[in-house]
Amino acid sequence: MRKLFVLLTLALTLNGFSQKGLGMFGKDPIVNLENFDKQRVHWGYYLGFNTYDFKFDYIDVDKDIEVQTTTGFNVGLIGNLRLMEYIDLRFEPGLYYAQRNLIYPNIEDQFDRRREVKSTYIHFPLLLKFSSKRIGNFRPYLVGGYSQSMNLGSNSKAKDDNYDERFRMKKMTSNYEVGFGVDLYFEYFKFSPSIRGVFGIDDELIRDNNPESPWTGNVASMKTRGIFINFAFH
Template sequence: MKKIFAFILLSLVLNTQAQLRKNMFAKDPYINLENWDKQRLTWGYYLGFNSYDFKFDYKSVGPDVQVKSTTGFNVGLVGNVRLYEYIDLRFEPGLYYTQRDLAFPDLTQPKDILREVKSTYIHFPLLLKFSALRTGNVRPYLLGGVSTALNLSSNAKIKDDNYTNRFRMTKWSNFYEVGFGVDLYLEYFKFSPSIRGVFSLKDELIRDNDPNSPWTSDIASMKTRGVFVNFTFQ
């Protein structure tokens, strides 16, 4: 599925690049979608990639939990409301799939050391977009805001814990987000690649039933952080 997703995204990006090159080297380049940003409400969709991580804080000094991130994928919708000439309000609900592998160096048995944390998030970000002055068919921007996410793979309601190979997280998480991107105005649509950092505001770890658990007893907090690379089409 990831290969199919990557192929579709690559095809869209290459097509966009071809349109940009055609416009840039034309004898009489023209302004595409000249009145696009004057619309009060616009819609679109995005595809992209993510890399999630965890930030751990500990109760005592000892070996850290090692986190190995993998590349996941994102897909979602965009609703954009123009507030002022250079400020927009955006709602970007989407589905985010990722996996993080945790290694606990204190433990010796292979079955106890590794925990695969697979997460499927339904992500609900509310963002402010601050755009610069448009130059030709290019317009850079900054993004910032807050979000909440439902983790469909949290295992929050399961009574089993790490003693039966179940790593548990809270079902809902809250984040703040900051990022930047650029709007590229093409002949028929607007293409916007962006990079965004996402940082959790609360502890997401559900402790094991045993207060002396070797997996969770020394962890003071565990917070998600991640990087999103999205390609938006409007």
């Protein structure tokens, strides 16, 4: 996914070169959208990819539960409030589709040792964006903050558990996020590719009814970890 991020950024940059020549990012660039960042409020949207993982902590030392990650999809909106010249407050609600496959090494049965954890998150991040000084049509930034996630596939209200092939998680979780990106200013829009890490604060696991369950009995905590790659348009 990181290679895709680099290739897409390069492709858009080259497209800018073809339209404006070396004037866009060259030594003496033609400055696009010169007053764009002076707006008090502006809006945008993003598309992207995610890779979700779990971090397990255990009650007793044992073999690690294996987490097989897959690539998911993100889509959302951006609301940006300018606080001062180099600091913005951002709200980026979005829909995130993800899947993680758990392999339990201590369970011999090939069917029972595997659990597919499919999640559809409604994600609510509130972030601070720290931008550098703009250089022509290029402006890198750092971003970080707090988020809440609502997992629509949590099975939190189900009475069945792993003994009935149902993996349960809490519906609401809290996270902190940190990342970086770059604003690229084109003639008619601003394009902002970014990469961000998300780190769960809460234990998300709902234990099975049997305290000795081989799926949940030895788990002290299970927290989300993830990487988001987003492509934003303003």
